[in-house]
Amino acid sequence: MLSSVLAGCASPPLPPPPLPPRADAVTSIAPLRQAPTGLQVADAHQFYVTPEAIKPQDAQLSEVRRHEALIRAGQETKACMNVPAARCLASLATVARVRIYSQPEESLFGDRPPDVTGRPDMASRIELGVLTNAASTHGGPVAGMEYGVALNIGGDPGREVQGVVISLFDANIKVIGARTEEEFDQSQIYDIFQIAFARNCPDLDRKKLYEFIYLEVFGNRANENVAKKNYVRGEFCGYRTSLIIDSQKILMTRHQRYLAEKNGESTYLNRIQINIEKSWK
Amino acid sequence: MKNIIMASSILLMALVTACVPGMLKQMPPGVALLGPGGSYVLPEQVLPRDPQALALRQHQDAIRSGRERPGCINLPATQCIASLGMTTFVSLAPAWWKDQSLLGDAPADKDGRVKASTNIYMNMPVIIKSNPDIYTVTIQTDDSEYRYVNSVNIHLTWGWLTITIVDSIEELREFHVFQVISPFMTAKCPDLTEGQLYEFIFNDIFRDYTHRGYSKKMCGVSIKWQTDSFVVSDEQT
Numbered sequence: 105m106l107s108s109v110l111a112g113c114a115s116p117p118l119p120p121p122p123l124p125p126r127a128d129a130v131t132s133i134a135p136l137r138q139a140p141t142g143l144q145v146a147d148a149h150q151f152y153v154t155p156e157a158i159k160p161q162d163a164q165l166s167e168v169r170r171h172e173a174l175i176r177a178g179q180e181t182k183a184c185m186n187v188p189a190a191r192c193l194a195s196l197a198t199v200a201r202v203r204i205y206s207q208p209e210e211s212l213f214g215d216r217p218p219d220v221t222g223r224p225d226m227a228s229r230i231e232l233g234v235l236t237n238a239a240s241t242h243g244g245p246v247a248g249m250e251y252g253v254a255l256n257i258g259g260d261p262g263r264e265v266q267g268v269v270i271s272l273f274d275a276n277i278k279v280i281g282a283r284t285e286e287e288f289d290q291s292q293i294y295d296i297f298q299i300a301f302a303r304n305c306p307d308l309d310r311k312k313l314y315e316f317i318y319l320e321v322f323g324n325r326a327n328e329n330v331a332k333k334n335y336v337r338g339e340f341c342g343y344r345t346s347l348i349i350d351s352q353k354i355l356m357t358r359h360q361r362y363l364a365e366k367n368g369e370s371t372y373l374n375r376i377q378i379n380i381e382k383s384w385k
Numbered sequence: 386m387k388n389i390i391m392a393s394s395i396l397l398m399a400l401v402t403a404c405v406p407g408m409l410k411q412m413p414p415g416v417a418l419l420g421p422g423g424s425y426v427l428p429e430q431v432l433p434r435d436p437q438a439l440a441l442r443q444h445q446d447a448i449r450s451g452r453e454r455p456g457c458i459n460l461p462a463t464q465c466i467a468s469l470g471m472t473t474f475v476s477l478a479p480a481w482w483k484d485q486s487l488l489g490d491a492p493a494d495k496d497g498r499v500k501a502s503t504n505i506y507m508n509m510p511v512i513i514k515s516n517p518d519i520y521t522v523t524i525q526t527d528d529s530e531y532r533y534v535n536s537v538n539i540h541l542t543w544g545w546l547t548i549t550i551v552d553s554i555e556e557l558r559e560f561h562v563f564q565v566i567s568p569f570m571t572a573k574c575p576d577l578t579e580g581q582l583y584e585f586i587f588n589d590i591f592r593d594y595t596h597r598g599y600s601k602k603m604c605g606v607s608i609k610w611q612t613d614s615f616v617v618s619d620e621q622t
Contacts, residue, residue: 120449122448122449122451122455122471123449123450123451124451124575125451125453125454125455125571125575126451126452129451129452129453129454130452130453130454131453131454131456131460131572132453132454132456132460132461132464133443133444133447133452133453133464134440134460134461134463134464134531135531137459137460137531137533139527139529140527140529149500151498151500152528153498157496246459246619247459247527247533247535247619248527
């Protein structure tokens with residue numbers, strides 16, 4: 105019908121108007137939106153692919169897959185602090201899309217081959233991009249939210265996770281400005297904290313976590329001089345937590361800086377991160 | 386990309402004006418692709434076996450028969466395009482002669498990987514006060530198989546400044562915003578009238594100087610005016 109309109113310029117016969125949605129009409133004939141989960145690694149062309157495509161023989165990867173299978177089968181709980189890094193990665197990968205930024209010549213955790221003297225070059229930190237799935241806080245379809253997560257790992261054979269650093273990228277305004285439970289839900293911050301604290305608080309209450317973030321992590325700053333209180337300490341679920349707020353100039357050329365200031369764009373990079381470490385006790 | 390949009394918009398302008406000499410006519414609702422020489426072709430003519438074109442067809446049939454509600458945000462991109470194509474003429478511009486898919490994915494590389502195109506550009510030619518104009522609609526999606534829509538940017542190519550300084554709802558009516566924005570709303574508000582939407586846009590978006598740039602909610606979607614275009618999403622800010 106449309107083709108006849110397009111071919112010539114005769115008087116266009118209008119297509120029939122769509123019927124109004126029936127009472128039993130579905131939202132979509134396609135499956136409802138759920139943010140994808142699983143591990144991904146960036147290849148040389150900045151495609152995110154499954155780690156098997158780049159590191160097929162990696163021992164650490166097969167360890168992560170083993171933990172993933174155990175978690176899915178219900179034989180192991182999700183946990184992050186004080187457990188092997190492979191189990192932490194597997195736990196995150198079952199609820200979110202996890203992107204690892206290790207180079208192709210490195211192992212999955214970022215270990216490099218031994219140097220000329222034969223000493224191993226072990227990674228002490230795994231940097232991750234975590235896109236949350238919102239499955240725990242949202243009933244309906246929703247987009248995921250990106251967080252930066254870094255795992256501080258030891259050099260022991262199990263590579264135990266000693267600390268978790270959570271950077272708020274997309275969510276910084278949402279988390280700082282959140283006042284009600286719904287506003288905290290939108291930031292989807294529970295998805296990550298639940299796993300980080302799972303060892304000590306297996307059934308972490310959502311409201312309790314929001315109260316802690318609202319009152320202690322960001323609340324302590326309310327009546328203080330903000331510039332002097334960029335490091336706030338607290339304690340939650342038996343772990344030491346701290347907040348670091350920092351802003352630094354973005355490296356730019358003179359011309360780039362001129363354009364950015366002219367267009368009213370930010371020339372500062374705001375770093376807002378919540379650290380979770382072992383308690384002193 | 387901007388060059389391509391500009392070039393295609395000039396082609397469309399020429400077509401809308403040249404088609405019927407002396408008289409400007411609104412294109413009938415539908416979805417078409419840009420063909421050779423600025424002509425329009427139908428998706429099934431040039432992409433007969435493309436899964437995304439087939440999905441578009443299925444969504445069009447389902448919406449037309451009332452089995453599926455029209456909508457965009459958090460729904461597949463093909464459903465979004467089909468919904469927009471129910472009320473207005475939509476033209477997509479994938480390079481199908483270079484084996485791109487309907488949504489603009491390049492063919493798989495030698496390892497079989499496909500780089501998902503997460504920005505989908507569309508043109509909607511309209512006649513505003515007997516002048517041809519084009520709504521440039523950009524759908525931003527995620528990279529999953531179904532390309533679920535995150536946000537939609539609606540920009541009026543020539544009239545974007547004029548639309549912000551309208552003096553009355555009657556003047557706003559001439560910009561045909563309803564046929565571009567109503568497909569986002571009808572899922573939750575099936576009885577939305579033109580008057581209600583224009584009242585919302587005029588009073589809550591253009592005339593609310595204290596909350597300029599913040600999104601306002603209507604029928605479950607957030608709409609805001611950002612610099613020179615409407616942004617539709619489910620964000621709260």
